[in-house]
Amino acid sequence: SDAVPFYGVHQAGIVTPAQDRLHFVAFDVTTTKREELADLLQEWTAAAARMTQGREAGAFGAVGGAPEAPPDDTGEALGLPASGLTLTIGFGPTLFDDRFGLAAKKPAGLAGLPRFPGEALLPEISGGDLCIQACAHDPQVAVHAIRNLARIGFGRVSVRYSQLGFGRTSSTSRAQATPRNLMGFKDGTANLKLEDTAMLRDHLWVADGDGADWLTGGSYLVTRKIRMHIETWDRTSLTEQEAIFGRNKGEGAALGHQKEFDEIDFTRKGPDGMALIADDAHVRLAHPSNNKGARLLRRGYNFVDGSDGLGRLDAGLFFMAYQRDPRTQFVPVQMALARQDSLNEYIKHVSSGLFAVPPGVRDAGDYWGRALL
Numbered sequence: 001s002d003a004v005p006f007y008g009v010h011q012a013g014i015v016t017p018a019q020d021r022l023h024f025v026a027f028d029v030t031t032t033k034r035e036e037l038a039d040l041l042q043e044w045t046a047a048a049a050r051m052t053q054g055r056e057a058g059a060f061g062a063v064g065g066a067p068e069a070p071p072d073d074t075g076e077a078l079g080l081p082a083s084g085l086t087l088t089i090g091f092g093p094t095l096f097d098d099r100f101g102l103a104a105k106k107p108a109g110l111a112g113l114p115r116f117p118g119e120a121l122l123p124e125i126s127g128g129d130l131c132i133q134a135c136a137h138d139p140q141v142a143v144h145a146i147r148n149l150a151r152i153g154f155g156r157v158s159v160r161y162s163q164l165g166f167g168r169t170s171s172t173s174r175a176q177a178t179p180r181n182l183m184g185f186k187d188g189t190a191n192l193k194l195e196d197t198a199m200l201r202d203h204l205w206v207a208d209g210d211g212a213d214w215l216t217g218g219s220y221l222v223t224r225k226i227r228m229h230i231e232t233w234d235r236t237s238l239t240e241q242e243a244i245f246g247r248n249k250g251e252g253a254a255l256g257h258q259k260e261f262d263e264i265d266f267t268r269k270g271p272d273g274m275a276l277i278a279d280d281a282h283v284r285l286a287h288p289s290n291n292k293g294a295r296l297l298r299r300g301y302n303f304v305d306g307s308d309g310l311g312r313l314d315a316g317l318f319f320m321a322y323q324r325d326p327r328t329q330f331v332p333v334q335m336a337l338a339r340q341d342s343l344n345e346y347i348k349h350v351s352s353g354l355f356a357v358p359p360g361v362r363d364a365g366d367y368w369g370r371a372l373l
């Protein structure tokens with residue numbers, strides 16, 4: 001079947017080969033009682049374990065319960081397969097404020113992101129006490145899962161914002177072909193992937209001794225909604241587009257190289273003696289060699305939220321990246337990009353999220369965040 005196992009050492013939905021669709025949601029916790037939060041996480045975990053296996057959210061399902069009560073599943077995924085659904089939870093910095101007595105357990109990596117040059121963040125689509133990433137091959141399945149978790153959370157959490165995404169913009173396994181982002185370029189070529197076991201240990205999973213014990217085996221997620229100025233981009237020459245990324249558009253090879261996966265040699269020069277990959281090219285600035293070896297597992301999605309009322313597509317990249325410590329990974333990479341990337345003329349960061357992603361749920365007796373609560 002196409003069901004992804006729910007139980008494991010790590011949560012599914014991180015190194016799981018990226019599915020085609022996303023529904024991402026951030027919640028504000030409205031209850032102030034820690035027990036109610038723990039109860040909710042247990043109820044959510046049970047529903048998630050069921051839905052990821054293609055089952056209904058609750059035991060009675062959409063039509064099997066008492067007719068005078070609202071059903072314990074909303075029904076729109078009846079008859080649909082699991083569709084590779086993964087549900088991945090994260091805890092935001094604000095969950096560790098005074099409300100639940102969790103301040104002492106706040107992991108250092110959740111300290112917060114600095115302000116980056118050029119960003120224009122909208123608070124109403126940023127942050128969140130909790131997030132859940134639903135990925136699936138079928139959007140109906142991803143939306144059904146988030147809807148049912150929100151329904152179960154009624155009275156204890158409220159939806160702060162949510163984002164639909166399509167067309168994964170990265171590969172997280174060498175078995176996957178590299179997809180393209182809305183600028184038409186292959187995206188996800190140089191990414192941490194499922195098969196890179198040793199690099200995942202060093203760059204993805206929080207290890208014993210990194211800080212908060214409850215987070216061992218987990219990771220950190222940074223989300224950035226990045227609006228693209230699509231119409232301006234579409235009036236830019238191919239040469240300029242390729243110079244901005246430092247890769248060609250057809251094959252996805254670094255400029256001056258033959259193949260997509262050729263290791264990049266940044267010293268190559270053209271006949272004019274100039275570096276083939278410019279100093280302000282995206283791949284040069286984002287490359288580990290420019291960032292003290294920092295790597296990310298990128299797992300973003302394209303979005304088009306219709307148009308903006310001015311005749312422009314409201315489109316871009318919902319960037320998501322997992323890592324062992326955002327302070328030494330996302331932050332320096334994004335600081336380098338925000339300062340110098342020639343791509344900046346065509347994009348704007350409009351939302352931001354930072355979450356500690358707990359380790360996997362071991363079995364039916366365990367639940368999301370048990371070691372924290």
Ligand code: HEM
Nearest residue numbers: 185186187188189190226245283286287288317333334347
């Ligand atoms: C590489 C697109 C934002 C980090 C790339 C590549 C493309 C691309 C086409 C080359 C193919 C590949 O290796 O995947 C974009 C677009 C963005 C964006 C369109 C915004 C709309 C970001 C952000 C970060 C980032 C915000 C992190 C702060 C990286 C990294 C690489 C990369 C680490 C690989 C560099 C290497 O090792 O060669 N991106 N990117 N990108 N990008 Fe981005």
